[in-house]
Amino acid sequence: MDRGEAYQEFFGDLHYTFDHNGVHFITLDNVSDPTASVGDKQLQWLQADLKQLKKDARIVVLTHRPLFDLAPDWDWATRDGAAVIDTLLQHPNVTVLYGHIHQEHHHMTGHIAHHAAKSVMWALPAPGSVPKKAQIPWDAAEPYKGLGFRNVQADVAKARYEIEELPIVKG
Amino acid sequence: MKTLATCATLVTALAVLLMVGRSMASGMRAYEQVVRVSASTFQFEPSEVKVKKGVPVTLELVSEDRRHGFKLPDFHVRLDVKPGVVEKVRFVPDKVGKFTFICDVFCGDGHEEMSGTLIVIE
Numbered sequence: 016m017d018r019g020e021a022y023q024e025f026f027g028d029l030h031y032t033f034d035h036n037g038v039h040f041i042t043l044d045n046v047s048d049p050t051a052s053v054g055d056k057q058l059q060w061l062q063a064d065l066k067q068l069k070k071d072a073r074i075v076v077l078t079h080r081p082l083f084d085l086a087p088d089w090d091w092a093t094r095d096g097a098a099v100i101d102t103l104l105q106h107p108n109v110t111v112l113y114g115h116i117h118q119e120h121h122h123m124t125g126h127i128a129h130h131a132a133k134s135v136m137w138a139l140p141a142p143g144s145v146p147k148k149a150q151i152p153w154d155a156a157e158p159y160k161g162l163g164f165r166n167v168q169a170d171v172a173k174a175r176y177e178i179e180e181l182p183i184v185k186g
Numbered sequence: 187m188k189t190l191a192t193c194a195t196l197v198t199a200l201a202v203l204l205m206v207g208r209s210m211a212s213g214m215r216a217y218e219q220v221v222r223v224s225a226s227t228f229q230f231e232p233s234e235v236k237v238k239k240g241v242p243v244t245l246e247l248v249s250e251d252r253r254h255g256f257k258l259p260d261f262h263v264r265l266d267v268k269p270g271v272v273e274k275v276r277f278v279p280d281k282v283g284k285f286t287f288i289c290d291v292f293c294g295d296g297h298e299e300m301s302g303t304l305i306v307i308e
Contacts, residue, residue: 016294049292050255087259088286090298147286148298 019047030057032064037171038073045093046079046115052094062102073174076103076111081131083124086142091116100124108174116142118161119180130178133163159183219243225267225289226250228296236305239282247273255291258304266291279306 019029029044041064045053053061068074076082082096093099103109109127117134118141138151138161151161159182168177219241224231226249237243247256249267257264261277289300 016292049253051290051292084259087257088288090257090288090290094290147301 016049017047018049019044022047030060036169038075038169039068040075040077042077043099044079045082045096045099050094051080051090051092053096053099058095058098058102061099065102065106068106070106071108072106073169073171074103074106074109075176076109078111078113080115081113081120081122081129082111083122083129085116085120085122089142089148091142100127103127110176112167119163130165132165133161133180135162135164135183138162217241220246222246222248222272223256223302224248224250225254225256225300227252227254227293228289228300230256230287230289230300230302233302234305235302236307237279239279239306239308242276242278244274244276247275252293253291254289254293254300256287257290258285258287260285261304263287264290279304282306282308 023029029047030042032039032041034040041061043053043061044057045051048054065074078093080093080096081091082093082099084096085091103111104125104127107126111127111129113129113131114134116131117137117139118131119133120129120131122129139148140151154160163180163182166179166181168179169175170177219237221235221237221243223235223245225247235245245256245263247265247267248271249269251269253269254267255264256267256273256275260281261279263275263277265273265275267273283306285304285306287302287304289297293300
């Protein structure tokens with residue numbers, strides 16, 4: 016509702032980059048705009064950032080919402096996500112990690128892999144599996160059902176990422 | 187002379203086509219389904235809209251409080267809904283079924299539940 020004002024007060028910019036062990040990380044904000052858009056200004060910033068990278072740079076993009084149309088009737092999309100993907104497609108080694116849907120999901124747009132991980136709270140159903148999007152009711156018999164987190168191991172030289180899904184509690 | 191006759195035939199044919207088109211268009215308008223939907227935090231009223239397949243629909247959307255969005259992805263319909271303005275969108279429902287429409291402009295804590303259903307019948 017505040018377009019990320021409170022967040023910026025405590026944590027800084029809504030979109031930024033950093034480099035770690037040979038990987039160029041780009042965080043994009045597609046959630047603080049009420050229309051779930053990246054916006055022209057941020058898109059231009061992304062294009063300028065990509066321009067200064069080597070063509071084969073290892074790039075990991077972090078977003079909140081999926082950049083592709085995962086479930087438009089559940090609003091699981093980014094309004095101008097296609098423009099972002101078109102921009103990213105110009106680089107061969109791009110992987111996108113996103114959240115929002117609180118469940119494991121994997122999708123390819125061209126050569127770009129998009130991965131969502133489980134969340135540690137507020138499990139959501141698979142898109143289209145129920146008539147109306149709603150939180151999965153908490154079940155005392157299985158309190159951690161649908162919840163979890165992920166470990167990502169990067170092989171930077173090969174631009175490969177090993178993903179390990181972990182439950183909250185190991186059974 | 188032959189060219190002149192051909193031209194005259196073409197003009198007549200075009201005129202007939204235009205008249206038929208207009209008549210069809212006015213006929214279609216008579217069957218147009220006009221539905222007004224109001225948006226307010228966090229609901230659409232009505233939340234269920236029933237229309238007939240193949241008959242053009244005009245949705246008239248108005249907001250009762252703040253800016254909302256209206257998105258009906260299955261028919262590629264989306265528009266901003268603002269207070270004091272009646273936004274209109276026209277489309278032809280070409281498939282039968284139940285289709286979800288949502289508010290796609292974040293409007294507060296109940297935004298995620300702000301949705302409705304378009305029911306298209308034969």
